[in-house]
Amino acid sequence: MRLTDWQLAFEQHLLSETPVASSDFAATLLGGPTLDVETGLAIYHNAYLSRLQDVLRHDFGAIRYWLGDDEFALLSEAYVRRHPSAHYSLRWLGERFAAFILEHLVAEQSAPLAELARLEWAFTLAFDAPEGRLLMLDDMALLPAEEWPGLQVNLAPSVQQLLCRFNTLAIWRSSKDKSSFPGSEVLDPAHICVVWRHQNVCRYRSLEPFEACALAGMVTTGWDFSELCAELAVTYGEGAPLQAVTWLKQWIQDGLLQRGAP
Incomplete structure (x- = not known):
């Protein structure tokens, strides 16, 4: 597998909804004595999502205050799945958050x-x-x-x-x-x-x-x-x-x- 193909496969794993990596991608990696490949990839997957949610929690603290931690976590995860980070700076991650809320929630709550x-x-x-x-x-x-x-x-x-x-x-x-x-x-x-x-x-x-x-x-x-x-x-x-x-x-x-x- 070429490096660029491996990088794209890793990106696809991070952006997928499941922490379970594809068998073809997992086969390109070697586990260690205390951490197997599947567990390591799941950690990367969950940590990536968590980091993006941390950014949204910081930028939209009042939304989190309104919804509470659990509902905000669901909303922010849905947003990240719909609009993955596409800029080298996470500063722009929340650019489409307001528009997403209008699309994602019922009108009386979304407005x-x-x-x-x-x-x-x-x-x-x-x-x-x-x-x-x-x-x-x-x-x-x-x-x-x-x-x-x-x-x-x-x-x-x-x-x-x-x-x-x-x-x-x-x-x-x-x-x-x-x-x-x-x-x-x-x-x-x-x-x-x-x-x-x-x-x-x-x-x-x-x-x-x-x-x-x-x-x-x-x-x-x-x-x-x-x-x-x-x-x-x-x-x-x-x-x-x-x-x-x-x-x-x-x-x-x-x-x-x-x-x-x-």
Whole structure:
């Protein structure tokens, strides 16, 4: 057997649902005085699955908190069987976990669980994102008055946005605090949660609807500052510029923004 064929056979054994190796593959190996081939291969098989489940337990601790150890073990094993690790870094193992939950579980359970999985994955993405060149309050202080109307901004690379239709943040916080499970509830209205990294710490907060629309207008639609003020004038009237500056200052202090192209 060529080395590449043997490696593929070993991979097939690790990815199979049973720890019992095929007789052809087992015949290529020699046992030792204290460990036979079948037992050794079963140990490798089970250890590989266990390692992948450890990664998912770490990345989706709130899901594990909700389901409990036994149900999470079953869910994570089913996920690994459906989506084996295909990247050299285990950091990407849980990329499709939320989508898998929607496919694998009944709708009334899968929707809030998948939203929680998306929130936990957002923290992973935020933590690993590139730094970017954040917009600072000092930059704004130096901005000439004539450039304010045309000011455009983009989200910092670490910022993740999530539409929450359930009390996902409350469930996530309870898992971190090890407090009583609050139970899943539908939010009315839904809200936008932003997750980002600032000064090497992952942060999060919910946005009120008007603030969420204002931020989306600037970073998605491409409003400049004058357009932001014009849009806010519909709701805030003469107070629109003050509200626009207040939110802009808050976004900059939070570390959400970088300068956009003029």
